[in-house]
Amino acid sequence: MKQANMTLDRAYVIDRIDPRIYGSFIEHLGRAVYGGIYEPGHPTADENGFRRDVIELVRRLNVPVTRYPGGNFVSGFDWEDSVGPRGQRRHRLDLAWFTTETNEVGLHEFVQWCSQANTEPMYAINLGTRGVDAARAVVEYANHPGGSCWSDLRRKNGADKPFGIKLWCLGNEMDGPWQISHKTASEYGRVANEAAKVMKWVDPSIEVVACGSSSSQMPTFGDWELQMLDECYENVDYVSLHRYYGNPTGDTRAFLARSMDLDAFIRTVAAICDAVGGKKHARKKLHLSFDEWNVWYHSREQDQEVWKQDKWNRALPLLEDVYNFEDALLVGSMLITFLRNADRVKIACMAQLVNVIAPIMTRKGGGAWAQTIYWPLMQASRYGRGEALRAIVDSPLYDCGDYEAVPELDATATVDEEGHVSIFAVNRSLTEDIRLRADLRSFDGLRAVEHSVLHHDDVNAVNTELKPDEVRPVSARGGELKDGYLEITVPALSWNVIRAIR
Numbered sequence: 001m002k003q004a005n006m007t008l009d010r011a012y013v014i015d016r017i018d019p020r021i022y023g024s025f026i027e028h029l030g031r032a033v034y035g036g037i038y039e040p041g042h043p044t045a046d047e048n049g050f051r052r053d054v055i056e057l058v059r060r061l062n063v064p065v066t067r068y069p070g071g072n073f074v075s076g077f078d079w080e081d082s083v084g085p086r087g088q089r090r091h092r093l094d095l096a097w098f099t100t101e102t103n104e105v106g107l108h109e110f111v112q113w114c115s116q117a118n119t120e121p122m123y124a125i126n127l128g129t130r131g132v133d134a135a136r137a138v139v140e141y142a143n144h145p146g147g148s149c150w151s152d153l154r155r156k157n158g159a160d161k162p163f164g165i166k167l168w169c170l171g172n173e174m175d176g177p178w179q180i181s182h183k184t185a186s187e188y189g190r191v192a193n194e195a196a197k198v199m200k201w202v203d204p205s206i207e208v209v210a211c212g213s214s215s216s217q218m219p220t221f222g223d224w225e226l227q228m229l230d231e232c233y234e235n236v237d238y239v240s241l242h243r244y245y246g247n248p249t250g251d252t253r254a255f256l257a258r259s260m261d262l263d264a265f266i267r268t269v270a271a272i273c274d275a276v277g278g279k280k281h282a283r284k285k286l287h288l289s290f291d292e293w294n295v296w297y298h299s300r301e302q303d304q305e306v307w308k309q310d311k312w313n314r315a316l317p318l319l320e321d322v323y324n325f326e327d328a329l330l331v332g333s334m335l336i337t338f339l340r341n342a343d344r345v346k347i348a349c350m351a352q353l354v355n356v357i358a359p360i361m362t363r364k365g366g367g368a369w370a371q372t373i374y375w376p377l378m379q380a381s382r383y384g385r386g387e388a389l390r391a392i393v394d395s396p397l398y399d400c401g402d403y404e405a406v407p408e409l410d411a412t413a414t415v416d417e418e419g420h421v422s423i424f425a426v427n428r429s430l431t432e433d434i435r436l437r438a439d440l441r442s443f444d445g446l447r448a449v450e451h452s453v454l455h456h457d458d459v460n461a462v463n464t465e466l467k468p469d470e471v472r473p474v475s476a477r478g479g480e481l482k483d484g485y486l487e488i489t490v491p492a493l494s495w496n497v498i499r500a501i502r
């Protein structure tokens with residue numbers, strides 16, 4: 001059997017893990033809101049129209065923060081449309097997704113849903129068609145206690161206490177020509193700077209995220225970050241990164257290597273932030289908000305058909321990727337990559353949460369179930385808390401189309417408050433198990449091993465409403481702890497959570 005070694009030391013800590021790296025995203029897009037989290041009349045709907053079965057799955061997934069309301073949607077969104085008496089809210093054409101937005105669910109409802117789902121809102125403002133004035137108004141509406149025009153309107157609309165939204169996105173993907181009112185880097189940097197400044201004047205406790213590139217593949221990538229940060233470095237706290245991967249050619253080995261690209265992307269953006277900070281003699285270090293990430297390609301053709309048949313309708317079935325087993329493996333490796341970069345990546349939002357490129361799917365009037373990608377996120381969020389460890393991994397390597405020297409065992413580790421060590425590992429080999437030997441001698445009192453494995457013989461296997469458990473983790477045996485070393489077999493093509501517990 002192939003061998004891999006991992007060396008961990010209690011003193012080799014990358015950083016504390018910010019729990020917000022296990023965040024998610026709900027956009028007014030497709031059936032994410034209408035027919036996803038919200039379906040009045042559904043057998044499980046509560047008095048607010050929220051599906052309790054979905055809330056239960058979200059609570060189990062454990063997403064500490066949820067970005068909202070877009071996405072591309074936000075660049076044409078007037079936040080004022082989404083508050084006030086529901087029956088009087090305006091219906092608007094959404095030019096991002098060619099649907100009609102009824103605003104039945106808005107700011108108050110979303111904040112309410114967040115408290116039920118045990119998550120914090122991360123609210124995006126519109127820096128496409130709107131600007132500084134709307135930005136300061138919505139912070140005042142949401143966070144100011146009272147005694148001013150916007151905060152009193154919130155109170156009149158039924159929320160006496162401020163929402164206290166701590167995290168704000170300064171627009172979305174403003175580098176992308178597909179954006180409603182796309183901007184150049186310096187145009188965006190100027191408005192982001194001014195918006196951040198006045199938003200913080202209204203509420204100094206908030207943190208704000210500036211839009212980085214919508215992907216590392218953009219022709220403006222790099223220059224965009226340099227130019228826009230030149231304008232707004234002092235007033236922002238995070239830079240966003242977005243990245244989606246696909247496997248249209250069915251090359252599993254190359255697909256599973258994509259997390260190497262993710263790692264390079266993160267390191268490059270961190271380096272650019274530091275370069276701008278250095279140039280500005282800044283003491284402050286910017287952190288990264290990877291606020292859109294996932295696999296996304298299964299539904300692209302289907303979406304064109306939907307629009308051909310049904311433009312401008314409400315809640316069109318868009319971006320409904322059905323995730324297979326290999327997608328879950330790449331998602332696992334993406335999570336491992338965030339942990340490895342825990343000193344810079346402080347927020348990450350799987351895009352998205354329900355129905356739209358999502359870990360949770362629903363049927364109108366029917367069930368809600370977990371897609372394959374639900375499991376690695378759920379397990380990482382549950383066990384990947386505390387401190388990220390600098391794991392030295394010596395693994396067999398392979399070459400594939402785009403990458404050389406790809407580790408067959410992609411692995412990292414964390415240690416939590418109680419001193420339990422969790423190893424997260426993806427075996428990328430299609431055929432071969434790997435025997436892992438981990439040096440844990442510097443950790444006190446470890447006495448037992450737990451092992452959970454996600455594997456399926458078919459990389460294309462999926463979960464459905466009728467077969468919701470086709471792909472799900474199972475407990476495995478056989479791990480041993482002896483003289484401070486953990487030995488365990490990591491099966492071919494699998495996501496693993498291996499815990500050495502006290």
Ligand code: AHR
Pocket residue numbers: 027070071072073172173214292351352
């Ligand atoms: O998550 C789907 C879309 O992908 C978002 O609206 C946009 O920001 C990105 O291009």
